[in-house]
Amino acid sequence: KKKVLVLTGGGDCPGLNAVIRGIAKRAKREKDWEVYGSIEAFNGVFSEPTEIIKLTSVSTGGIHVKGGTILKTTNKNSPVKYPVIQSDGTVQFVDRSDELIQKIKSLGFDAVINIGGDGSQKISKVLYEKGLPVIGVPKTIDNDLSATDLTFGFQTAVQIASDSFDKLVTTAESHHRVMIMEVMGRDAGWIALHTAIAGGAEVCLIPEIPYDINKIVKRINMRYKKGRGFVNIVISEGAKPKEGTITSTAGEKGSEHVRLGGVAYALSKQLKDAGCQAEIRETVLGHVQRGGSPIAFDRVLATLFGVKAFELVLEKGFGRMVAYKNNNITSVTLEEATKEYNFVSKDSYLVKAAKGLGVSFGD
Ligand code: F6P
Numbered sequence: 076k077k078k079v080l081v082l083t084g085g086g087d088c089p090g091l092n093a094v095i096r097g098i099a100k101r102a103k104r105e106k107d108w109e110v111y112g113s114i115e116a117f118n119g120v121f122s123e124p125t126e127i128i129k130l131t132s133v134s135t136g137g138i139h140v141k142g143g144t145i146l147k148t149t150n151k152n153s154p155v156k157y158p159v160i161q162s163d164g165t166v167q168f169v170d171r172s173d174e175l176i177q178k179i180k181s182l183g184f185d186a187v188i189n190i191g192g193d194g195s196q197k198i199s200k201v202l203y204e205k206g207l208p209v210i211g212v213p214k215t216i217d218n219d220l221s222a223t224d225l226t227f228g229f230q231t232a233v234q235i236a237s238d239s240f241d242k243l244v245t246t247a248e249s250h251h252r253v254m255i256m257e258v259m260g261r262d263a264g265w266i267a268l269h270t271a272i273a274g275g276a277e278v279c280l281i282p283e284i285p286y287d288i289n290k291i292v293k294r295i296n297m298r299y300k301k302g303r304g305f306v307n308i309v310i311s312e313g314a315k316p317k318e319g320t321i322t323s324t325a326g327e328k329g330s331e332h333v334r335l336g337g338v339a340y341a342l343s344k345q346l347k348d349a350g351c352q353a354e355i356r357e358t359v360l361g362h363v364q365r366g367g368s369p370i371a372f373d374r375v376l377a378t379l380f381g382v383k384a385f386e387l388v389l390e391k392g393f394g395r396m397v398a399y400k401n402n403n404i405t406s407v408t409l410e411e412a413t414k415e416y417n418f419v420s421k422d423s424y425l426v427k428a429a430k431g432l433g434v435s436f437g438d
Pocket of ligand 1: 086150215216217259260261312365
């Protein structure tokens with residue numbers, strides 16, 4: 076029988092299990108194929124003995140409704156930049172891709188399906204160029220991959236953020252407070268922007284549009300003057316003030332400040348420093364945005380991605396990544412898939428519409 080190896084890499088995301096099940100169910104229709112899963116990305120292949128499990132239509136039954144990934148995942152241990160601890164305790168990164176390909180082939184696999192975000196697909200590309208028959212499946216709650224109009228997990232993250240936002244609105248209103256809610260998204264503001272529109276935020280701060288703190292204070296004061304007395308702000312973890320308007324570490328990607336949910340707290344301080352009189356409270360949603368069951372839309376998208384990925388294996392369409400384009404499930408080359416990111420354009424209709432609704436971006 077022919078064998079396909081499936082793995083999930085990078086951060087987890089609602090819908091991963093639906094992809095895995097989609098692959099296993101579709102493969103059941105092909106009598107000469109078997110599906111296997113490597114535990115914790117490629118670690119399952121590297122480990123001795125290997126940690127590789129058989130995936131069948133029965134063993135994956137019903138998993139599409141569950142969050143996380145039954146195959147586990149990691150955003151460390153890239154085979155191209157594998158961390159090896161030296162005798163003196165320091166870490167050196169080595170390229171183990173040739174060894175990995177050799178091992179996958181010696182284990183008798185005819186194809187690999189790598190489900191993961193930008194980092195994982197860059198790895199897929201390297202492995203494909205070195206001769207491994209790979210298919211990529213895009214995954215990220217951030218929705219920042221340009222080769223696909225949508226990624227599964229994004230709408231679920233927006234739903235979770237919107238539900239939380241709604242809850243913050245009622246308490247903001249009761250206490251006449253300014254509520255700041257920080258959401259994920261890395262360098263892209265998609266989650267924040269969609270949540271701001273879905274929830275009806277007064278202010279939405281995203282990485283793509285640096286903000287002027289004074290404009291936000293003005294917007295807040297306007298609301299309080301009108302006697303409505305509460306404001307709900309959504310801020311993306313990568314949002315930053317306009318250069319020169321503020322001296323703060325907030326928004327500097329990778330800074331410890333940001334990792335700790337710093338932008339919400341930094342913004343709170345900046346508002347006070349800029350003369351905001353209202354009481355402010357901060358909420359950092361964090362990883363709840365990535366947890367739990369995917370909403371129906373993401374289950375469907377992820378399942379279709381799984382089915383398509385296996386069909387690409389059958390067609391020998393290696394070196395490609397599954398994509399959702401113009402309401403259609405299709406595929407693109409891994410080259411195209413990893414070329415650029417998908418950021419919010421300040422000239423997009425989405426931003427214009429939000430502004431038309433009265434949302435301030437602080438620009
Ligand atoms: O890329 C997905 C994401 O959830 C980002 O939105 C966030 O910045 C990051 O991953 C968090 O990573 P980790 O799970 O390693 O803390």
